[in-house]
Amino acid sequence: FGAEAVDALHALLGLGHRPLAPRRARPAIRIDRLFAEPIGSTAYALKRLAEMAAEAGERLAERGQGGRRFEAIFFRSDGLAFPLRVETGLPVRDAPSILRLMRERIDALSDPIDPGFGFDMLRLTVPLAEPMAATQLALEGGEARKGESVAALVDRLSIRAGRGRIQRLVPCDSHIPEQAQLALPAVEARAPVDWGPVGEPGDPPLRPIHLxxxxxxxxxxxxxxxxxxxxxxxxxxxxxxxxFEGPERIAPEWWRAPDGAIEGDSIGKTRDYYRVEDARGRRYWLFRHGLYGAETPDPGWYLHGLFA
Known part of the structure; x- marks a missing residue:
């Protein structure tokens, strides 16, 4: 039957090696630069990359979009390739901002890019793009760009320290206090987010700062x-x-009972929360775990958080 039948039999038995080569979706924007003579300087390659970033920004502006992820690949003449990827928390299409992030990524590499015999090709792609509306600049102080400057700082810190080191808390759809928020990489989380009711101005906070x-x-x-x-x-x-103020009763999530349990309980119990203040003016967040008589004969008490 030939070698093909033997290879197919080995694949069925798990003895053969047949790597997968999936077809990836085409990026939103792809720009290639071929050079007749290899470029032997990384600095000059970055200058050409800046021109490509400006062209990518123009294409994004025509579509009314901004890039959230940029990938640059430096192809060496001997066949080696050096891929670089940067992500942003907000859509951007400003060439200096893109190049600044690329430089930060290069500086953070433990093994610097070696041009060797030179780069004969550069590629810049924008795999992820999102709608981006035009912004109005403020006349004095640039207040309209304050949020963008903070996002740019977060992007640079994420590149230097690592993608998962800089995090942002986002709300989750749960009324269990310790499950009501989730820490995500700052480049993935969106701001601002809706954290629900916060009370009237001047009222004490509904939830403690420290849990x-x-x-x-x-x-x-x-x-x-x-x-x-x-x-x-x-x-x-x-x-x-x-x-004291309370109780604020929080019932367990019966559709996923173990999530409301404490210290190995197989099922969750009802919690009655109290905001209390002691004789020294310090405020605490306590709760009674379990309904007396209905769920347990001896409810336990826990300190869950501290107010400022």
């Missing part, structure tokens, strides 16, 4: 088992409650 993960167990004295706390012990220190 303990996991919540810390405390000893509580209450008038009745399902009543507010009067005194609690945390880290061997006794705190007298002079003011």
């Amino acid at each position: 303990f993960d996991p919540p810390q167990s405390i000893d509580v004295i209450a008038g009745v088992p399902d009543g507010p706390p009067h005194r609690f012990r945390w880290r061997r220190a006794l705190h007298d409650v002079v003011r």
Whole structure:
């Protein structure tokens, strides 16, 4: 039957090696530059890359878009290729900004780009592009570009420190406090985001600034088992409650019960949260874990967060 039948049999038995070569989607914009004579200077190659970035910016402007991801490949005359990729938190099409990020990426490389016998081809692609509207500059101070300057700083820090080192918190669709936010790389997360109701101006915050993960167990004295706390012990220190607000009842997510559990509970329990203040004016976020009588005969108490 020939070698093809043997290769097919080996593939079925898992003995053969048949690598996959998927067809990738074409990038939104692709610009190539071929050189008759190889370029032996990385600095000169970056100048040509700046021209390509300007051309890519013009194409993006014609489409009303901005790039979120840029990839540059330096092809050497001996067949080696040096790919570089940068990402941005906001769509950009400004050539100096793109080139600045490319330089940051090159400076962050542990093994610098070696031109060898020279680069005979450069390629710049924009795999990810999004709509980008024109922005109006402020007359004084550039206030209209303040958000863009912060995004540019985040992009540069992400390249220097690493993509996953610079993170931004984004809200999640969950009312369990420790699951209501998610840390994502800043170049992926979008800002601004809607964090829901924040209360009236001048009111105390609804949620503490600092959350303990996991919540810390405390000893509580209450008038009745399902009543507010009067005194609690945390880290061997006794705190007298002079003011409290609550309870704010948060039921477990029954469709994914283990997520509401604490310390290995197989099912989640109802939480009654209290915002309390001790005699020294320090404010805490406590909760009683479990409904007395209905879910547990002895509900536990936990300290979940500290207010400023």
